[in-house]
Amino acid sequence: MTDRLARSARQQRARLRDVAEAAGTSTKTASRVINGDDRVAAETRARVEQAVLDLGYRPDPLARSLRRGLDETIGVVVDEVGDPFFASVIGEIERMAIDRDVSVIIASTRRREERERIVLDGLYQRRVAGLIIASISDNHAYLRHSSCPLVFIDRAAEDLAADAVVVDDRGGARMAVEHLLRHGHRRIAYIGDRLSTATARHRLLGYRDALDGAGIAADDALVAEVEPADGDAGVAAEELLRLPAPPTAIFSANTRCSLGTLPTLHRLRRTDLGFVSFGDFAMADTLTPAITIVDHSPEAIGRLAAERLFSRLAGDEPPVETIFAPLRIVARGSGELAPDRPRP
Amino acid sequence: MTDRLARSARQQRARLRDVAEAAGTSTKTASRVINGDDRVAAETRARVEQAVLDLGYRPDPLARSLRRGLDETIGVVVDEVGDPFFASVIGEIERMAIDRDVSVIIASTRRREERERIVLDGLYQRRVAGLIIASISDNHAYLRHSSCPLVFIDRAAEDLAADAVVVDDRGGARMAVEHLLRHGHRRIAYIGDRLSTATARHRLLGYRDALDGAGIAADDALVAEVEPADGDAGVAAEELLRLPAPPTAIFSANTRCSLGTLPTLHRLRRTDLGFVSFGDFAMADTLTPAITIVDHSPEAIGRLAAERLFSRLAGDEPPVETIFAPLRIVARGSGELAPDRPRP
DNA sequence: GCAGACGAGGTAATCGATGTCACAGCGGTG
DNA sequence: CACCGCTGTGACATCGATTACCTCGTCTGC
Secondary structure (H helix, E strand, O other), rough: HHHHHHHHHHHOOOOOHHHHHHHHOOOHHHHHHHOOOOOOOOHHHHHHHHHHHHHHHOOOHHHHHHHHOOOEEEEEEEEEOOOOOHHHHHHHHHHHHHHHOEEEEEEEEOOHHHHHHHHHHHHHHHOOOOEEEOOOOOOOOHHOOOOOEEEEOOOOOOOOOEEEEEEHHHHHHHHHHHHHHHHEEEEEEEEOOOOOOHHHHHOOOOOHHHHHEEEEEEEEEEEHEOOOOOOOHHHHHHHHOOOOOOOOOEEEEEHHHHHHHHHHHHOOOOOEEEEEEOOOOOOOOOOOOOOOOEOEEEEEHHHHHHHHHHHHHHHOOOOOOEEOOOOOEEEEEEOOOOHHHHHH | HHHHHHHHHHOOOOOHHHHHHHHHHOHHHHHHOOOOOOOOOHHHHHHHHOOOOOHOOOOHHHHHHHHHOOOOEEEEEEEEOOOOHHHHHHHHHHHHHHHOOOOOEEEOOOHHHHHHHHHHHHHHHOOOOOOEOOOOOOOOOHHHOOOOEEEEEEEOOOOOOEEEEOHHHHHHHHHHHHHHOOOOOOEEEEEEOOOOOOOHHHHHHHHHHHHHHHOOOOHHEEEEOOOOOOOOOHHHHHHHHHOOOOOOOOEEEOHHHHHHHHHHHHOOOOOOOEEEEEEOOOOOOOOOOOOEEEEEEHHHHHHHHHHHHHHHHOOOOOOOEEEEEEEEEOOEEEOEEEEEOOOO
């Protein structure tokens, strides 16, 4: 009674101690019941459970994490939360986390290595149970002794044995460019992310693979490396079209580049160009012409990564693996335009 | 020395105790230095600061939160992380949080009231310092005694005196519909979110205001209330067009409805319809015709909400206020089509 | 009949930091 | 000279839960 008053005076939740007192046991026994330890007499267990219900007790996650050294939280580190690709990935991860009563802390690197360190450090300090990381760094030495499972997404860590969920960047890029080649294009430009990220490098290799396969000499003037966050992709497209021997088709190596390039092409009325985008985006199938894509479903990546992480958190120890998310080409129009098509 | 070995054997970070020992003081004094308490002799302070640097000490956020009853974390609750509107809002909030060394926990309600309770409860248990909420519930009684500052976004809490950053839903909708009226449309359809959310109700009111102002009788057959997460918006559009007296223009009351409706209109080759979207989206200006919008910049909302929250966290106590994010119409083509335009 | 296993439960230390309170020294004051 | 108040400091309790270790019966096997 007094106790209940004390609680209400404090305006606070019930603590384990309150439960124990209400059930007439020690906190240890109450803790056993709550954590499903079976060395508790059925009758005692029942009393504790009743007290939990009566008091609406729920363990304090902070105190629990402090003691256990582990939090019921996973961290997700991406380039930028607002990026549609990552927004979808995160959405899917969160969906899976919800089912497991795990919270998700999001942090973005803004594509800067030093920030990557900082945010990871912060997440470790919070004792996250696991991490899903789209790393932009090439050096993961500082993660080697990670105290929690890691799953890399979008880009595998080449210097670290850790799970990763990626797409076959090289193969996908090759697929995209071969598609354009099949439709008769011979001068195909590449617009992609800075080559400081491994993803970009692989996609550029795939682009070259395809050209090699068709016996076409690579022309560096057709390769544009841009910062996709800015409006650079559109500018790059404009420059490509001003070349003495301009391309008849463009392969855009990621979604943000596509979002940057297409408004420019439309403004210049150059929708006669062949175009394939690595990565889908809203309205891609509603533009005129609709945009042919190589699709690496962000939801699938999020799901696979989360599944892997939760499986490790549950104690499974499958061998470290790089999982390739399925990849396919979706022909919608822009990739099937012949090179000699008249300009609109 | 022994201590340093012990630390490295533990493979762990330095604790306050390690700092205190290294500086030859008590933990309390070390704590004083770290928290900027000025009742410490300059020389002692210097020793502690040196120890902090030597050991690379950083306080454990968990332990600190437990003791202080307050975490350096803010919670953000939205419908759905993957929603482009909220993704941008979150991106902006996070950007501001970074500057203040505050972490952000994201939770989504999936538009279900019971989940809203659950996630908020979870965030409170984590002792978040503040909350930014896009609430879907109409009943906020359980938030009345919130232990931390709240800022509502997108939808104000009508039953609670709390800060909110919203757009003038009614005025914006009216603006959009008046735009279509000015271009000669008389039968204008409304496609919007379920009326269970206040936002949707206000936008529908604005739509009616505009029609009233033009002396046009409202026709309920032209009003479609859909679940924007599904493909319902497209279906609704199709049904509207099959009416005996179909609309010549559509006002889409939110981004997701636009993303659902437009592919359908394009598929049906009904791009002759007038169209205004409440909310911008990628490629809106690249479609043919480009989409006229009423823009409620998600970044602005995120920034204003975060500014407000951080100002309260810093101890400011401005009067509770509902802030209206700026709203403007961006004419791009689809809203300026005359009703008698031939179909493509 | 007794050693040891086992079941049920409790006590106290611990996680890492901070709040409370007491205390030693010192200069000033009546 | 005794007392006051201030400064700088530390011992110890505390936040809420978990873990290491111990106790006390009772049951089993020899």
